[in-house]
Structures are given as structure tokens and as C-alpha cells.
Amino acid sequence: MTNQLSAMLGTWQENRDSTEWVLGTVYRTEGSAYRKAGAMMLINGHGQQFGLLSGGCLEADIIRNARRAMVTGKPVMLTYDGTDEDDLSFKLGVGCGGKVYIMLQPLGSGNDLGLGDLYEALQKRQSGLYFQKIDAVAGYFEAGLLYGQRPAHIENREDGNWLVTPIQPEPHVLVVGGGLDARPVIGIAHQMGWQTTLVDPRPANARAEHFPTAGTILRRIDRDLATYVTDHKVDAVILMSHSVSIDTAALAALCDAPIKHLSALGPRHRFRDVLNEAGISRNDLAFDISSPAGLDIGGQLPESIALSMLSGIHAALFKQSAAPALAQAAE
Known part of the structure; x- marks a missing residue:
């Protein structure tokens, strides 16, 4: 179980009729806050939580209030003010020092707030916008392309205020090469809730018993690999086979694929x-390239290198600035 939205919704989907559920959402923040607007968690009638709305400081009180939403069938609006010495969040030791506004919306058999549609879209790796009416039991999801990088925000409409949250599926990473150093890459990516595919044509490599958390293991690097990448909406590729010929074959197969990032x-x-x-110019490739792969975090062992590469991919996919890995850049 991870805190990724698709994992949370998967648990809810499997158990939605066996107990009561409440959707908790941060709809506004002021000052510093651990989670920002659009962050979600699910609480069920057994007191179990899936996801986080703080660093763990507020969850016990949020779960207690979720019971009130279940009983009344009405939304519960919460405010935690880390700047007020008389506020509960201050007494709980919330370290961020900001103000967090949270909405708890009960889910019913006749009103799932659009979470069913949202879950189905994530299963298909579709992006879209999720709409929640503030201080009401109303919500829906609209699948479609996301234009720009605007974060979650409040829209003022004639019928009230709505929180609009951009939704994107978790990253899908293709790892080319199933050697020893690929094991922590697959393992860490899985822990983050990312989808993973591993490809290696060598029988001694990429063995299933060594990669129990890999989503898919492929054995052929050919034109079908590009089709797979397109159909399964792979976001990023790591070339780490330690074989120039294998990496070349993969790059040749994927040079026109709709990926966003490649790390070598x-x-x-x-x-x-x-x-x-491969007979390819770097300028011919439409996707972002990191060579050498990863961020410079000073690591040498496979686990540190895996963390470095995945951090670089995370930065590339989520458009954050970070220092490139220069330690390996010697000619």
C-alpha cells in the first residue's frame, strides 16, 4: 500500500460496500503546510486511513471527525492553525506553522463523488480534472488532457466554490537491463507507487525471482517494444543494460516513442x-535526456545510484529544478 491516489482508490473500490467511507481533502492552505491543496485521503468505518493530509500530526483528529461525517451524512469542515497557540494543531505540535483547511465528505452508495470514474481513468492512465464542491457532498471527474501546470485551485461559480484538482496517473518507468543494479531501481520505484516494466533479452538477467515487484518483464527489444511503450503510456526510460548493443537496440526502437524522459x-x-x-542524432530525439543519469547526490552503491536516477526522473516529470549528476560526467 502506498499513498498514491490510485492505490488508495483501489483499496476503496475493493471494499466500498463493506463499510462506510469518507474522503478527506485539503482545499486551502495559508503559509507553510506539509500537504497542499488537492491532497486527499480516505477513511473507512473501521478507523483505517489511506493517504496523508499532514505529516501524521493531524490524522488522529481527522479520523475522529470523519466519524461525524459518516453519522450525519454531511460534510465536516476543519481548520488547523499552526500559528495560534490556542488551536488544536498548535497543541499537537504541528511544525509547519501554517494554516490548513480540510473538508471531509461522506461517500454513499448513491453518491461516490465521482471517485469511481476517477479510479477507472487512473487504471487507463488517463489524466483529467477532479471537481469537489466546498462544504457540500458533491464531486465529479472529467477525463481529458491537462494544459499547463496550474496546481489545485478554487473556482468561484454561481452555485458555490469548487476545488479543481489536476489528476495525473503515477509515472510508468521502463528499465532496459535486468542486472544486479536494476533491482533497487525497480524496488524503490515500486515503493513510490510507480508502475515499472523491465526488459532484457539475456536469459540470465531480469529473472522474475530477483524482481518480485516488477510490474511486467519483457524479453524482446524490437518494434513491439515501441508499441508497448505507447499503449501502456510509459513516461520514462532508463538505459542501464551495461551493453552498448542492447542500449542501442532499445534507443533505436524507442527513438520516436511518446516518452517524456530518457536516462542513460x-x-x-x-x-x-x-x-x-543507432545512427541517431541527439537533436532528433523529442524527449528530455539525462546523460549521465540522475542527480548528483554523491552515491556510489547501487541503492544510491538508483535513488539518484529516480530522483532525476521525478524532477524531470514533475518539472522541478535540480542539479544534474556531474560526478559521472568525466569524459
Whole structure:
């Protein structure tokens, strides 16, 4: 179980009729806050929580108030003010020092707030916008492309205020090469709730018993790989087979694929060799490229290198600025 939205909704979908449920959402923040507007969690009638709306400081009180929403069938509006010494959140030791506004909406058999549609869209790896009416039991999801990077925000309409939250499926990463150093890459990505695919044509590599958390293991690098990447909406690729010929074959197969990012393990001159063997110019590739792969966090062991590469992919996909890995950049 991760805190990713699709995992939370999967648990709710499997148990939605066996107990009561409440959707908790941060709809506004002022000052510093651990989670921002659009953050969600689910609470069920057994007192179980899925997801986080704070760093763990407020969840016990949120769960207590969720019971009130279940009993009344009405939304419960909460405010936690970390700047007020008389406020509960201050007494609980909330360290961020900001103000957090939370809405608890009960889910019913006749009104799932659009979470069923949202879950189905995430299963299909579709993006869209999720709408929740503030201080009401109303919500719906609209699938479609997201334009721009505007975060969750409140829209003022004639019928009231609505929180609009952009929804994107969790990243899907294709790892080319199933050696020892690929194991922590797959493991960490799985812990983050990302989808993973591993491909390696060598029988001794990418064995299922060594990659129990890999979503899919493929054995062929050919034109079908590009079709797979397109159909399964792969976001990023890591070339880490330690074989120039295998990395070359993968790059040649994926050069026109609709991925967003490619990381190449090793120094820059090695990736130049891969480009030359594939007969491809770097300028011909439409996706972002990290060579050498990852961020410079000073790691040398496989686990640290895996963390570095996945951090670089995270930064690339979520448009955050970060320092590139220069330690491996020697020619």
C-alpha cells in the first residue's frame, strides 16, 4: 500500500460496500503546510486511513471527525492553525506553522463523488480534472488532457466554490537491463507507487525471482517494444543494460516513442557511442535526456545510484529544478 491516489482508490473500490467511507481533502492552505491543496485521503468505518493530509500530526483528529461525517451524512469542515497557540494543531505540535483547511465528505452508495470514474481513468492512465464542491457532498471527474501546470485551485461559480484538482496517473518507468543494479531501481520505484516494466533479452538477467515487484518483464527489444511503450503510456526510460548493443537496440526502437524522459547510465561518451551505433542524432530525439543519469547526490552503491536516477526522473516529470549528476560526467 502506498499513498498514491490510485492505490488508495483501489483499496476503496475493493471494499466500498463493506463499510462506510469518507474522503478527506485539503482545499486551502495559508503559509507553510506539509500537504497542499488537492491532497486527499480516505477513511473507512473501521478507523483505517489511506493517504496523508499532514505529516501524521493531524490524522488522529481527522479520523475522529470523519466519524461525524459518516453519522450525519454531511460534510465536516476543519481548520488547523499552526500559528495560534490556542488551536488544536498548535497543541499537537504541528511544525509547519501554517494554516490548513480540510473538508471531509461522506461517500454513499448513491453518491461516490465521482471517485469511481476517477479510479477507472487512473487504471487507463488517463489524466483529467477532479471537481469537489466546498462544504457540500458533491464531486465529479472529467477525463481529458491537462494544459499547463496550474496546481489545485478554487473556482468561484454561481452555485458555490469548487476545488479543481489536476489528476495525473503515477509515472510508468521502463528499465532496459535486468542486472544486479536494476533491482533497487525497480524496488524503490515500486515503493513510490510507480508502475515499472523491465526488459532484457539475456536469459540470465531480469529473472522474475530477483524482481518480485516488477510490474511486467519483457524479453524482446524490437518494434513491439515501441508499441508497448505507447499503449501502456510509459513516461520514462532508463538505459542501464551495461551493453552498448542492447542500449542501442532499445534507443533505436524507442527513438520516436511518446516518452517524456530518457536516462542513460554511464559517462557522456558512452551515450554518444549508443547514439552513433543507432545512427541517431541527439537533436532528433523529442524527449528530455539525462546523460549521465540522475542527480548528483554523491552515491556510489547501487541503492544510491538508483535513488539518484529516480530522483532525476521525478524532477524531470514533475518539472522541478535540480542539479544534474556531474560526478559521472568525466569524459
